[in-house]
Amino acid sequence: MNRVLLLGPVLALVAGIATTAGGSVADPRPEALVRSGTLAQTSARDVIAHDGTVPAALARVIAQEIAREVPLPSGGTFNGIRWEPAGGVFSRREIAAMLQYNAACQWLRAWRDGREAAVAHAVLADVPRWTAWRGSETGAVLADVAAEVAKGGGETAVTVLADCDASHEREQRYAAALGLSPSR
Amino acid sequence: MDRRTRRASLRAAFCTAACMLAAPAMAQGGYTDLDNWNLTETTSTWGGGTQFTISAGGTGTAEYRWLDDPDKTTVISANNCTDGTLRGSPATIPAHNTSYHGLFSGAAGACFILRGRTAIGSGSMVNHDGRINR
Numbered sequence A: 001m002n003r004v005l006l007l008g009p010v011l012a013l014v015a016g017i018a019t020t021a022g023g024s025v026a027d028p029r030p031e032a033l034v035r036s037g038t039l040a041q042t043s044a045r046d047v048i049a050h051d052g053t054v055p056a057a058l059a060r061v062i063a064q065e066i067a068r069e070v071p072l073p074s075g076g077t078f079n080g081i082r083w084e085p086a087g088g089v090f091s092r093r094e095i096a097a098m099l100q101y102n103a104a105c106q107w108l109r110a111w112r113d114g115r116e117a118a119v120a121h122a123v124l125a126d127v128p129r130w131t132a133w134r135g136s137e138t139g140a141v142l143a144d145v146a147a148e149v150a151k152g153g154g155e156t157a158v159t160v161l162a163d164c165d166a167s168h169e170r171e172q173r174y175a176a177a178l179g180l181s182p183s184r
Numbered sequence B: 001m002d003r004r005t006r007r008a009s010l011r012a013a014f015c016t017a018a019c020m021l022a023a024p025a026m027a028q029g030g031y032t033d034l035d036n037w038n039l040t041e042t043t044s045t046w047g048g049g050t051q052f053t054i055s056a057g058g059t060g061t062a063e064y065r066w067l068d069d070p071d072k073t074t075v076i077s078a079n080n081c082t083d084g085t086l087r088g089s090p091a092t093i094p095a096h097n098t099s100y101h102g103l104f105s106g107a108a109g110a111c112f113i114l115r116g117r118t119a120i121g122s123g124s125m126v127n128h129d130g131r132i133n134r
Helices: A002-020 A031-041 A044-048 A056-069 A092-113 A117-129 A137-150 A155-177 B003-022
Strands: A053-055 A089-091 B031-039 B051-053 B061-066 B074-080 B086-093 B101-105 B111-118 B125-133
Touching: A031 A056, A031 A117, A053 A056, A056 A089, A056 A092, A089 A092, A092 A117, A092 A137, A092 A155, A092 B111, A117 A137, A137 A155, A137 B051, B031 B111, B061 B074, B061 B086, B074 B101, B086 B101
Parallel strands: none
Antiparallel strands: A053 A089, B031 B125, B051 B111, B061 B101, B061 B125, B074 B086, B074 B111
């Protein structure tokens, strides 16, 4: 009985994924910039429309599908996100938001560390308009970060980076414990 | 108003404007009301993953309260936007308690989501309003 009840939302979520995972026409820009631009231009309602929840134990499966839409620097992964220990349930929208914030952190670290500098600059400029936080207070903070990055750095970027670094350490430990490759 | 007083007033006005311009733009914060948060015994997130940030002009803490009399004991937590880990400690809020409960202290800009559930065995609690102050 419980399995039947569980199957409905899972199938609905997977169906939502299927409708958004389309192919793309060849684009001369780096893949990361294409994905970032798409996130910045997509209507936020497209994400909300596929709402529904899955148990935390299944969130990783859904995240792997949604992750195809989210740009990462070379060597980046989402393997260290602690879906399972968080427990409870997650909606597709929540999963997308966490992936996007995690990706923003990875690009911020890449910029700080001088990896893929030009792409990192361009992606971080898009980040405030990504679907998860467009027009929200998180978007405002990330807009400050983007403005500071454009000028070489600043107080907000340092603060957010400290949070990202702390998360990165946790993610590396958790991914390793799961036998998965941690993000760079 | 003599010339010296006028000059002092202009200087004060300029300083006020300059200070406002110099204030960090991340000073969002304050409080936000959460209308009709429906909780069950399974942990879920407010607003489908709505993210909050610690404000620059606040106390550097996030605290939560129910606005209308909650009829169940609830457990509310702040979780990290990056990886879902807990920030601070979950607050166990007794039934009928409408006081603020501290969730965590963090630097300005620290991003979090709010997760909550009712006490095990107590059933669900629907259409109750809360407030997050940060």
